Amino acid sequence: MDEPQWEGDAPSYEICSCCFFQAGFDDDGASEPVTVEEYRKSWLRYKGTWANFLTRRPENWDLREQLKNIDVDLDKEDKPVIRSIGHITFSVADMERAVIFYIHVFGVQPLLVRPNIAYFESAGIWWTLNLQENMVKEESKQSYTHIAFSVKEEDIETLQARLLKAGATIEESHQHNPNGENKSIYFRDPDGHLLEFHTGTLEQQLDYYRR
Incomplete structure (x- = not known):
């Protein structure tokens, strides 16, 4: 993205070509707003496909590498934190x-x-x-x-x-x-x-x- 999604209380309203998330709308103005983390999880369930068909995906763009830049590792499985009923x-x-x-x-x-x-x-x-x-x-x-x-x-x-x-x-x-x-x-x-x-x-x- 060309600029931060939010600067203080002001959203950029820029739409991400990768996932189509729009700061200021999806997380604020939509009828059922979601956080960027919730939106990302939903998008990844659909295999994280490039969302904007009007823009060409960069040639060297790699989903896993991009996500690692924000500390999201697709190769790391989510492990249950609950082992059993304690008491x-x-x-x-x-x-x-x-x-x-x-x-x-x-x-x-x-x-x-x-x-x-x-x-x-x-x-x-x-x-x-x-x-x-x-x-x-x-x-x-x-x-x-x-x-x-x-x-x-x-x-x-x-x-x-x-x-x-x-x-x-x-x-x-x-x-x-x-x-x-x-x-x-x-x-x-x-x-x-x-x-x-x-x-x-x-x-x-x-x-x-x-x-």
Whole structure:
């Protein structure tokens, strides 16, 4: 480009022959403005083709080399920054009641129990109970937000019996279609958190909703 895209608050309004981005319009005056970085990512998804058919692309122009000048390396893959779920925290109004519930339902002993916090671990999942005495239980019942734990189908009946013995509230209205999404049990702990034991896999779930 012949001049900077912006000088202070003043855009150049120059259109880039390479990608057709126009400073002052695409990032400011358009009905859905985007930053130059967002625009560039979208353009690169379409292979970064030379946009302006009225101007000849310079003979030695190389997309990768041009992008490296602004610290964008096409050969460097974007790696996921999330490795796994670190831990899950539930707020509870009564620590003793919550600890007893999770011991009975999951069949594991806590790693640590203190008046304000407790730690559990099972199947590589670490979860924490955090005391919040002023918690309003009814607020959590308005949402479908939940955490699902993978279980074997042959263990569903045993788990249902455990839940009933522990005093869990079974949420019949949320149950899956067993012919498509496999079997599951939705239930609430004493503080109203919605949880699920689910026998299906991600691929089975996707196949069901693709139909």
